[in-house]
Amino acid sequence: MRIETLRHKLRALGAGPLHEQRVLRLWSQALPQDSGRRRIADFLPRALREALPALELELAGLARLASAHPAADGSERLLVQLADGQTVESVLLPHGGLCVSTQVGCAVGCVFCMTGKSGLLRQLGGAEIVAQVALARRRRPVGKVVFMGMGEPAHNLDNVLEAIELLGTVGNVGHKNLVFSTVGDMRAFERLPQGRVRPALALSLHTTRADLRERLLPRAPRIAPDELVEQGERYARATGYPIQYQWTLLEGINDGDDELDGIARLLHGKYAVLNMIPYNAVDGLAFRRPSWERAAAIARQLHRRGVLTKLRQSAGQDVEGGCGQLRARVQGGGAQ
Ligand code: SF4
Numbered sequence: 210m211r212i213e214t215l216r217h218k219l220r221a222l223g224a225g226p227l228h229e230q231r232v233l234r235l236w237s238q239a240l241p242q243d244s245g246r247r248r249i250a251d252f253l254p255r256a257l258r259e260a261l262p263a264l265e266l267e268l269a270g271l272a273r274l275a276s277a278h279p280a281a282d283g284s285e286r287l288l289v290q291l292a293d294g295q296t297v298e299s300v301l302l303p304h305g306g307l308c309v310s311t312q313v314g315c316a317v318g319c320v321f322c323m324t325g326k327s328g329l330l331r332q333l334g335g336a337e338i339v340a341q342v343a344l345a346r347r348r349r350p351v352g353k354v355v356f357m358g359m360g361e362p363a364h365n366l367d368n369v370l371e372a373i374e375l376l377g378t379v380g381n382v383g384h385k386n387l388v389f390s391t392v393g394d395m396r397a398f399e400r401l402p403q404g405r406v407r408p409a410l411a412l413s414l415h416t417t418r419a420d421l422r423e424r425l426l427p428r429a430p431r432i433a434p435d436e437l438v439e440q441g442e443r444y445a446r447a448t449g450y451p452i453q454y455q456w457t458l459l460e461g462i463n464d465g466d467d468e469l470d471g472i473a474r475l476l477h478g479k480y481a482v483l484n485m486i487p488y489n490a491v492d493g494l495a496f497r498r499p500s501w502e503r504a505a506a507i508a509r510q511l512h513r514r515g516v517l518t519k520l521r522q523s524a525g526q527d528v529e530g531g532c533g534q535l536r537a538r539v540q541g542g543g544a545q
Contacts, residue, residue, distance in 0.1 A: 212334075215268075219232055223257055233380075236343055273289070274287060274289065286300050286301075306355060307353070308355045311338060311360040311361070315364075318426075319426050324360070332364075332365045339380065352386060353383075354382055355387075362397070363392070366396055385408075387406065391410070391412060392413045393429065409450040416462075417471025417472055417475055425462075438476065454481055456483060456485045456486065457488050464504075473516060478515070485518060508520040
């Protein structure tokens with residue numbers, strides 16, 4: 210369901226702008242109906258009030274919890290079942306973050322990613338994206354939403370932007386705490402600055418070499434790393450939020466001195482943070498993660514060369530930590 214369709218439905222039931230906001234707030238923030246001095250529903254027009262229980266049931270059905278998998282680091286991986294039986298993953302991160310999926314499967318086909326192996330199965334509607342947040346909020350508070358789960362948000366731009374607008378207005382998430390994560394797409398660079406809610410931006414860089422990037426991300430738009438960083442810098446200056454460059458560290462592939470030189474050349478002096486994430490091994494794929502010591506030495510070296518670098522573990526590593534692995538195992542379609 211598109212959020213616009215939901216809004217139409219509310220208006221057809223007599224909702225004015227304030228009623229519409231109230232219902233969307235109730236849903237996206239997973240508020241109990243009796244919050245405040247009186248039931249929120251008491252302030253709605255009669256037709257809407259009467260239709261509300263059925264509508265809430267329909268919205269709850271957009272994303273149901275199939276299973277929850279807590280990890281030692283405080284994160285919790287959720288397998289979420291959509292109304293048509295498809296499943297996606299959301300991850301509750303430590304410190305109030307939530308990573309949501311934007312597509313079932315993904316067309317970019319990154320060679321190191323389990324989700325990429327399936328190709329794109331279908332888009333998620335904007336309401337299905339927000340429904341993941343509402344579902345997660347029934348387990349714990351969520352103050353930050355990163356669009357970094359299954360799928361490429363730029364390939365489902367209208368729905369993702371609708372979800373961002375809702376979360377950044379009535380959904381109680383600060384604009385810079387909404388993080389649009391993409392491999393880089395000119396349509397996203399054009400549309401994001403125009404939105405009423407401008408999210409922070411994470412760009413998957415992974416290499417500074419255009420030829421290697423084409424091999425690692427075979428169906429990503431052909432944007433050379435230099436151009437990607439140029440576009441990122443423009444957005445960072447326009448919004449005032451640093452770009453988060455993502456770098457999945459693959460042993461023997463993108464952890465050499467040539468890449469460190471390339472990173473220093475591209476990112477020195479930029480309004481940026483480089484997140485280095487040692488690869489989370491997937492059975493059946495040949496890629497390996499470098500040792501933590503090697504990764505830490507790389508991060509130290511980049512720091513010395515003026516690149517703000519954070520070394521991170523991917524959340525919930527002990528529970529099928531790579532994106533798409535849990536879904537693949539549960540559906541029996543993957544290498545687990
Ligand atoms: Fe798609 Fe992200 Fe996986 Fe690449 S890493 S295939 S963009 S889900």
